[in-house]
Amino acid sequence: MKNSIIASEVADTVQVLAFDIFGTVVDWHGSIQAEVELLYPGVDGDAFANAWRIGYRPAMARVASGELGWTLIDDLHRMILDQILPDFGLNHLDEPQRQHLNGVWHRLNPWQDSVAGLTRLKRKFTITTLSNGNIGLLTNMAKRAGLPWDCVLSAEIFKAYKPDPATYLGVSKVFNLNPVQTMLVAAHHDDLEGARSCGLRTAYIERSLEFGAKHVKNVSPHPGNDLHCTSLTDLADQLGL
Amino acid sequence: MKNSIIASEVADTVQVLAFDIFGTVVDWHGSIQAEVELLYPGVDGDAFANAWRIGYRPAMARVASGELGWTLIDDLHRMILDQILPDFGLNHLDEPQRQHLNGVWHRLNPWQDSVAGLTRLKRKFTITTLSNGNIGLLTNMAKRAGLPWDCVLSAEIFKAYKPDPATYLGVSKVFNLNPVQTMLVAAHHDDLEGARSCGLRTAYIERSLEFGAKHVKNVSPHPGNDLHCTSLTDLADQLGL
Numbered sequence: 001m002k003n004s005i006i007a008s009e010v011a012d013t014v015q016v017l018a019f020d021i022f023g024t025v026v027d028w029h030g031s032i033q034a035e036v037e038l039l040y041p042g043v044d045g046d047a048f049a050n051a052w053r054i055g056y057r058p059a060m061a062r063v064a065s066g067e068l069g070w071t072l073i074d075d076l077h078r079m080i081l082d083q084i085l086p087d088f089g090l091n092h093l094d095e096p097q098r099q100h101l102n103g104v105w106h107r108l109n110p111w112q113d114s115v116a117g118l119t120r121l122k123r124k125f126t127i128t129t130l131s132n133g134n135i136g137l138l139t140n141m142a143k144r145a146g147l148p149w150d151c152v153l154s155a156e157i158f159k160a161y162k163p164d165p166a167t168y169l170g171v172s173k174v175f176n177l178n179p180v181q182t183m184l185v186a187a188h189h190d191d192l193e194g195a196r197s198c199g200l201r202t203a204y205i206e207r208s209l210e211f212g213a214k215h216v217k218n219v220s221p222h223p224g225n226d227l228h229c230t231s232l233t234d235l236a237d238q239l240g241l
Numbered sequence: 242m243k244n245s246i247i248a249s250e251v252a253d254t255v256q257v258l259a260f261d262i263f264g265t266v267v268d269w270h271g272s273i274q275a276e277v278e279l280l281y282p283g284v285d286g287d288a289f290a291n292a293w294r295i296g297y298r299p300a301m302a303r304v305a306s307g308e309l310g311w312t313l314i315d316d317l318h319r320m321i322l323d324q325i326l327p328d329f330g331l332n333h334l335d336e337p338q339r340q341h342l343n344g345v346w347h348r349l350n351p352w353q354d355s356v357a358g359l360t361r362l363k364r365k366f367t368i369t370t371l372s373n374g375n376i377g378l379l380t381n382m383a384k385r386a387g388l389p390w391d392c393v394l395s396a397e398i399f400k401a402y403k404p405d406p407a408t409y410l411g412v413s414k415v416f417n418l419n420p421v422q423t424m425l426v427a428a429h430h431d432d433l434e435g436a437r438s439c440g441l442r443t444a445y446i447e448r449s450l451e452f453g454a455k456h457v458k459n460v461s462p463h464p465g466n467d468l469h470c471t472s473l474t475d476l477a478d479q480l481g482l
Contacts, residue, residue, distance in 0.1 A: 126384060136416045139392040143367060151380040151393050175377045
């Protein structure tokens with residue numbers, strides 16, 4: 001009951017839905033695991049995908065601290081890739097092979113409900129990415145996967161990574177809205193917490209298999225979020241679309 | 242013959258088509274004339290639209306020269322609007338009326354061939370805006386008009402207006418391409434010249450009625466452009482789509 005009242009308020013006030021991408025809209029783990037195991041049989045794709053992703057936060061932290069200048073995610077992914085290849089017996093990969101493998105982040109597959117959910121949500125709301133991924137990566141991904149964005153917003157535009165307030169408030173500013181008229185949709189509580197502290201609305205999406213079937217994620221509701229959804233089609237249901 | 246050889250080369254090498262918007266994809270003159278004459282009968286909508294647009298280059302020049310700090314087009318449009326309203330007997334408009342009228346730039350109608358041409362071009366190419374208009378304006382316009390962009394690039398992202406090289410080269414950089422793999426599509430020779438001098442391919446679109454039926458524009462071919470097209474569907478024809 002409480003949830004349906006909030007959903008109705010959100011549907012009345014929110015104009016823009018901003019989506020986290022990696023893990024929320026696309027299945028980075030499953031996509032990377034499948035591609036690595038296809039290209040390099042015998043490599044543990046599950047461990048490889050998680051090792052690559054685990055390197056991501058420390059790499060972004062080096063940029064946020066000023067140790068590294070502004071760096072695109074494509075370049076951070078490549079730095080991490082070069083670091084982990086020896087651990088998986090792949091240090092013999094040459095430059096074209098490394099470049100190709102690094103591009104897998106442009107070729108991630110959507111979760112099964114993503115295209116259908118976004119298509120329904122787009123009928124009423126402006127739907128945009130809000131990702132630490134760079135604009136080219138997000139555009140290539142969307143074109144391949146059929147993600148029907150109205151707009152592609154990225155950390156690259158705000159020259160700051162989430163959870164920097166400049167990113168969340170940047171979305172509201174781009175559309176000349178108050179923060180409360182914007183909602184972040186994400187599968188990560190820390191991302192949603194960042195948005196909430198800037199005054200945005202928040203919707204959590206359960207993605208229990210984000211890290212693979214061997215590492216099921218706790219997707220318990222967090223009382224701070226406005227909405228808790230099992231999928232993007234569930235979000236569309238809750239918002240009456 | 243020469244044209245078809247160039248078109249074939251372009252189709253083989255270019256990956257991203259970047260579109261100028263005002264005048265090339267949407268009919269700013271006709272849209273503003275119609276809205277002004279509907280809202281304020283008796284006002285000369287043709288003259289009003291052109292007066293508003295004529296103020297645009299000097300306003301951008303004040304930003305480029307540093308006289309004004311970085312300013313969104315929405316705000317430049319508003320400055321010019323406030324200047325011209327007295328000339329049309331509309332100085333009595335209150336703040337909400339001025340804000341609403343300024344928003345007409347978000348409500349411009351596409352030329353008749355735009356949606357069909359873009360939809361065909363999108364099958365093979367990544368299609369993006371490259372406009373001095375701000376991201377919010379371009380996104381609102383696209384959503385209303387059904388313009389199926391893969392990406393929304395704007396002067397707002399590069400913090401420079403066309404014809405600053407940072408804008409044309411910015412598109413290539415976003416997609417990690419060489420300039421020659423990117424083509425600017427525009428109805429203005431000076432915009433195309435800026436792109437050409439940065440190494441981009443260029444396609445000119447005839448829009449003889451850009452300034453209204455009373456002010457027919459010379460749309461003669463310029464030999465420097467790779468392609469000369471009567472419309473966006475003609476561009477799709479020439480590129481074999």
